[in-house]
Amino acid sequence: MTGRFITLEGVDGAGKSTHIEWLVQTLRAHGLDVVSTREPGGTPLGERLRTLLLSEPMGLDTETLLMFAARCEHVQQVIAPALARGAWVVCDRYTDATYAYQGGGRELGAARVAALEQWLQPALRPDLTWLFDVPLEVARARMAGERQLDRFEQEGQAFFERTRQAYHARVQADPERIHVIDASQPLAAVRAALEADLQRFLAGAA
Numbered sequence: 001m002t003g004r005f006i007t008l009e010g011v012d013g014a015g016k017s018t019h020i021e022w023l024v025q026t027l028r029a030h031g032l033d034v035v036s037t038r039e040p041g042g043t044p045l046g047e048r049l050r051t052l053l054l055s056e057p058m059g060l061d062t063e064t065l066l067m068f069a070a071r072c073e074h075v076q077q078v079i080a081p082a083l084a085r086g087a088w089v090v091c092d093r094y095t096d097a098t099y100a101y102q103g104g105g106r107e108l109g110a111a112r113v114a115a116l117e118q119w120l121q122p123a124l125r126p127d128l129t130w131l132f133d134v135p136l137e138v139a140r141a142r143m144a145g146e147r148q149l150d151r152f153e154q155e156g157q158a159f160f161e162r163t164r165q166a167y168h169a170r171v172q173a174d175p176e177r178i179h180v181i182d183a184s185q186p187l188a189a190v191r192a193a194l195e196a197d198l199q200r201f202l203a204g205a206a
């Protein structure tokens with residue numbers, strides 16, 4: 001079996017982090033070599049860029065370019081080499097997040113994001129993406145009482161709705177790849193949905 005690239009996406013507070021460790025362990029239990037990573041980040045430079053991106057005020061173009069700068073390092077140093085040796089890569093957010101947050105949330109539009117994507121990694125698309133989808137109230141409730149909120153989590157309702165909508169536009173454009181997970185359900189129900197979807201994916205990948 002050759003490597004596969006799986007990404008997890010969703011608005012802040014959707015609860016995707018809860019499921020990443022489970023996914024990685026499940027794939028490893030199938031005997032697969034799994035690399036677990038995240039964006040922005042995943043390399044020493046990328047993690048430094050992440051710190052800036054989550055805390056430092058900056059213009060929208062700067063923010064978008066830094067997201068892609070971090071991604072460029074990540075693809076070259078981690079993701080592409082892992083896939084090339086046959087490993088599976090599980091990544092907490094990827095380019096869909098830039099379409100959603102910068103393209104939608106911050107209203108940059110999809111065309112600019114597409115241009116950068118085309119420039120940097122035209123061939124490297126995820127094989128499967130889980131979009132953890134929740135309405136605003138659920139997301140807010142899950143974030144309440146959490147550690148200090150970062151620059152994106154501090155944004156208001158309109159930003160949240162635009163981000164969520166842009167994620168759904170990605171699903172419309174690529175429904176084969178992006179599977180919407182109703183993450184407003186109780187954890188056990190979300191897990192069951194993921195398990196069923198993963199079994200189908202593993203069967204197809206065999």
Ligand code: TYD
Nearest residue numbers: 012017039040067093094097098101152153
């Ligand atoms: P997140 O993945 O939610 O991590 P944590 O669970 O530690 O909060 O945080 C990353 C933030 O970065 C999230 O708010 C979305 C944002 N982001 C973008 O705006 N654009 C991107 O391209 C990526 C990858 C992330």
